[in-house]
Amino acid sequence: MSVLQRFILSKKNHITLISAVLIVFGFTSELGFKNEIVAIWSLAIASILGVAPIAIQAYQALKVKVVSIDVLVTIAVIGAFLLKNFEESAIVTFLFLFGAFLEQRTLNKTRSAIKELTEMAPESALKQMDNGEFEEVKVDDVDVGDILLVKTGAKIPVDGTVLSGEGHINEASITGESVPVGKKKDSGVYAGTILENGTLQIVADRVGEDTTFGRIIELVEEAQDSKSEAERFIDRFSKYYTPAVLGLAIIVWLFSRDIELAITLLVLGCPGALVIGVPVSNVAGIGNGARHGVLLKGSEVIGDFSKVDTIVFDKTGTLTTGNPKVADKEFYADSVGEVLAYLASVEKESDHPLANAIVEHIGAIKSYPIEQTDVVKGAGIIAYIDGHRVAVGNVTLMERENVHLAEKARADIARFEKNGNSLVLISVDSELKALMGIRDQIRPGVKEDLQKLKKLGVKNLVVLSGDNQGTVDLVARELGLTEAHGHMLPGDKSKYIEELKTKGHIVAFVGDGVNDSPSLALAQIGIAMGSGTDVAIETSDVVLMNSDFSRLPHALGLTKATAANMHQNIVIAVGVVLVLLASVFLSEWMNMSIAMLVHEASILVVILNGMRLLRFKL
């Protein structure tokens, strides 16, 4: 491309302004001063100036065998010019250029959400050079294995591991959680997060687009450009549509010998709003999601998710925190402190989740040396402390130890079990001392979120779990779920989802992405409760950042709003073309300038309509 061509394109906005001034000047001389000559000259100059950038773009398109909108407009303007209809040629070029200017401004707005995200990407790093000194380099020049220095207030440039130093990092850009996380030697750090205090030396493990942050950005970028079936159809359609409009105009001209009509057809056949309407909704919707901790992987996902009628939840880690805690306890001894100290000392030896829950519950307490421990598989632990035989475990272990369970203890056990607890009993020298009920906690706010999902039109809310039916029923009752199934292995879960699908349901599966990947993949919409982990990002269609369950209703509401927005834009775009086509044949008032005005207006309307999604909130 020549220097002149590039110069003209770069001055597009100036040209638009000058031709506006010329057009106003032309019309005032004609209408105000009846000075035809000046009017014709200024309008003609406006036309030539205005058509220059459009014609260049048209020429470049034709070179790669694409009949673009620019081609249609250029031919129409040249036609009008040759007919000496300078008013029309000037106004059409101006409207086209001005429309493009407004389009660019508004499009940038719809892209702002994603831009905020990419601007958080690190740009430079302090890298250790061969002489041992740290020098500032571009982040692109950092390779895996390089040693980097990160100072307070700086962005972590790559995914890496801490070599030395300590500090607190704000990981909000990855996890959405803004409470700083403490880091020391061997901790993992993520690109794009911010070191709030301290100084770290890190070794680069993953750089650039391979970092978690890079992957999130790439994912969102590709999602915004991914195309649904409908969009691909529109694309194919417009590929043939523009040449078809050109052909139609030529045929009309050959038969009617009416050049005026033919060039008007060229202008009003422009597919403007149709091509841009759907992507605009898509971009704005996905952008809104990215800003609110919801990653939507493309417009296909938006379409499917907006129609969901059944949501299946994994229990542990999804509806519950996946972090069991002591919920109920009873003591059968006077010296509670000593029992707790024995219990904590024994449980510290174990890494069983129930043992961890107990140690955490008891907290700091006197610790006894353990003389000898025996692990009884599936039952518990027997240990000797201070010359006492201490047994910690379930009811089976107590029976083996010949511990007498009194009436009261039996009643407590029954009550604890009914509440969905796993039981831990403690006996000292074959005498029952304490009973603890441990259960997984329901995430705060889940009940309200599920209500919102129901209000949004989801009919079936199902929980699947590997736990026993009693526990699952309890959770279902407490949360108001429609169905609950216990004793489910991962294979059973995916089979169940398969069944729902064959029954014609549109199923979303919500899991933590750890062991339920088959179900995530099988459901029409796989929703991962991820804290930015790779597995969750890869296998699912929707990622709720930072495992934030409360994002789920927002995600569903957003996809519904986005799908509706796309439909509105398609109706607007198709409607405008149909009305224009009908009026050119049926009415007197239609001409090139009006057609162009309506077109540019319709493009702005669909963009503005799409922008509403940026502000969507449930």
Next chain:
Amino acid sequence: MQKATIQLETLTCPSCVQKIEKATKSLVGVDKESVKVLFTSSKVKFDFDAEKISVGDVEKAITALGYIVLKSQVKDK
């Protein structure tokens, strides 16, 4: 095969995508199937055979269409 990402100045018209896509695909050494022009993020991504073509050549072809290349990145695949 190497993988390249070229960052362009903001794209505004969807027909630009068509133009750039066609121009890039027509170059010898570029894997046609891999060419992706991302409208929203104004990026061109493709795989290419380093023995037949360089990123500079592709950049030139895109610049010739009238789009300004901001930066490009090449990675081994």
